[in-house]
Amino acid sequence: MNNEQPYINISAAEQKIWSILSTVVDPEVPVLTILDLGIVRELKFESDINPPLGGWGVYITPTYTGCPAMDMIAMNIRLALAEQGYKHVKVTSVLSPAWTTDWMTETGKEKLKQYGIAPPNPKQQVCNDQLFAPNEAVQCPHCNSYHTHRISEFGSTACKALYQCDECKEPFDYFKCH
Amino acid sequence: MESISKKSDSKVPPLEGFREAYTLHLADTTLILSQRNSEWCGHGPILEQDIAITNISLDLLGQSRNFYQYAAALKNDGSTEDSLAYLRTEREFKNLLLVELENGDWGQTILRQYLFSQYQLLLFQQLQQGSDEQLAAIATKAIKEITYHVRWSSEWVIRLGDGTDESHNRMLHTIDELWRYTGELFEAADYETAMGIDLAAINQIWTEKVTAVFDEAKLPVPQNVFVQKGGKHGIHTEQLGYILTELQYLQRTYPGAKW
Numbered sequence: 001m002n003n004e005q006p007y008i009n010i011s012a013a014e015q016k017i018w019s020i021l022s023t024v025v026d027p028e029v030p031v032l033t034i035l036d037l038g039i040v041r042e043l044k045f046e047s048d049i050n051p052p053l054g055g056w057g058v059y060i061t062p063t064y065t066g067c068p069a070m071d072m073i074a075m076n077i078r079l080a081l082a083e084q085g086y087k088h089v090k091v092t093s094v095l096s097p098a099w100t101t102d103w104m105t106e107t108g109k110e111k112l113k114q115y116g117i118a119p120p121n122p123k124q125q126v127c128n129d130q131l132f133a134p135n136e137a138v139q140c141p142h143c144n145s146y147h148t149h150r151i152s153e154f155g156s157t158a159c160k161a162l163y164q165c166d167e168c169k170e171p172f173d174y175f176k177c178h
Numbered sequence: 179m180e181s182i183s184k185k186s187d188s189k190v191p192p193l194e195g196f197r198e199a200y201t202l203h204l205a206d207t208t209l210i211l212s213q214r215n216s217e218w219c220g221h222g223p224i225l226e227q228d229i230a231i232t233n234i235s236l237d238l239l240g241q242s243r244n245f246y247q248y249a250a251a252l253k254n255d256g257s258t259e260d261s262l263a264y265l266r267t268e269r270e271f272k273n274l275l276l277v278e279l280e281n282g283d284w285g286q287t288i289l290r291q292y293l294f295s296q297y298q299l300l301l302f303q304q305l306q307q308g309s310d311e312q313l314a315a316i317a318t319k320a321i322k323e324i325t326y327h328v329r330w331s332s333e334w335v336i337r338l339g340d341g342t343d344e345s346h347n348r349m350l351h352t353i354d355e356l357w358r359y360t361g362e363l364f365e366a367a368d369y370e371t372a373m374g375i376d377l378a379a380i381n382q383i384w385t386e387k388v389t390a391v392f393d394e395a396k397l398p399v400p401q402n403v404f405v406q407k408g409g410k411h412g413i414h415t416e417q418l419g420y421i422l423t424e425l426q427y428l429q430r431t432y433p434g435a436k437w
Contacts (some may be wrong), residue, residue, distance in 0.1 A: 005328070007361060032183075035249045052237075052292075062240070062319070064236075064237065064240065064323065065237055065240030065241050065243075065244060065316075065319050065320055065323060066236040066238070066239050066240025066241070066243075067240065068235045068236075089425075094315075095244065095315035095316055095318070095319045096314070096315035096318060096319075097318075098315075098319040098322060101318075130329075131329060131332060131333055131336070132333060151226060152226035152227075152229060152230060152232065153329075153330055154229050154230040154233040154234075154326075154330075155428055156229070157234075158233055158236055158237065158323075162226065167317065
């Protein structure tokens with residue numbers, strides 16, 4: 001799944017599809033492609049999609065159950081492939097295994113930071129259900145300080161929490177660990 | 179509904195009817211609570227909490243869509259997630275009574291969310307281990323979100339219960355309002371029994387968890403309260419009719435309307 005790795009033993013046709021998918025971006029966070037997010041789980045050429053010739057099955061997994069961007073992402077995948085002449089494409093949403101921010105690529109995290117959104121901390125360090133837990137140490141994407149505090153666990157979209165930097169005083173979104 | 183009528187005319191009904199009924203119960207419960215919470219949009223006490231409750235509403239809506247899609251696939255009669263949400267009648271809805279109650283004040287919305295989320299977390303942990311792979315996948319996904327809901331709502335129950343005299347008294351009043359609807363959570367309907375859901379086990383842990391949070395909130399846990407039930411079998415309070423009137427208005431008035 002990691003788009004930074006060279007694909008080995010992969011057909012040229014499939015590689016072409018992956019490169020088209022790498023142009024599809026998240027409508028809410030347009031600096032991230034769907035490959036950066038790690039939501040494309042599988043790509044398969046299937047005979048029952050357009051029998052008897054076959055077509056491409058793209059398997060994606062939602063970031064959050066209710067994320068309204070998912071419908072749009074599925075549509076954009078079909079559009080991007082159609083523009084390149086792939087008409088017989090079926091996008092299927094798979095729930096298991098459940099998406100985690102650990103699947104976001106390092107390039108993706110870097111792009112998020114450049115965009116002004118603090119990237120998710122590694123999951124193992126911070127996700128817990130303890131009440132009144134101390135805030136995660138989240139680095140300010142603007143001045144790089146760790147002196148930040150959480151304003152709200154819920155932010156402008158399902159995937160973000162709201163933070164403020166105590167050094168530069170700027171509020172910022174944190175792509176919360178999930 | 180199918181499963182209720184089957185109960186009377188067949189001693190050993192096929193599991194599939196129960197699977198569908200149970201999936202609809204999960205779908206309806208999450209949809210109706212989502213609808214209730216969304217009423218706070220633009221009305222929350224402060225902006226951050228307004229955003230929090232509507233985010234929770236969105237998570238619940240996503241969960242209900244997954245359940246409705248699965249129910250539609252099980253029915254396999256041309257039903258869709260939309261037809262199941264928008265074109266079924268009040269008696270066909272199998273949601274818990276707790277989630278259809280009016281929001282009341284902020285404390286009541288918070289306490290309802292906490293009592294429900296704590297139950298939902300334990301229930302979904304059981305579904306995650308269950309034999310139905312699709313329900314297990316939906317539950318696994320949802321648990322990540324519910325963990326946030328439990329933490330957020332229990333922190334607020336503690337803040338309000340152990341807050342000012344005003345907030346404490348309001349929480350006492352809210353407990354009186356809501357507690358009689360919590361018994362239904364643990365009274366198994368035929369479809370829950372058929373699906374192998376162990377509500378007694380959930381009840382035990384739920385009671386421990388809620389008692390711990392109430393203790394910290396300096397709130398009493400009511401004992402031996404009358405249990406109001408019926409939602410799981412389609413017998414609802416007056417409130418559900420009002421919710422469905424608003425929720426289903428567009429599709430009832432302009433059948434098949436699309437964005």
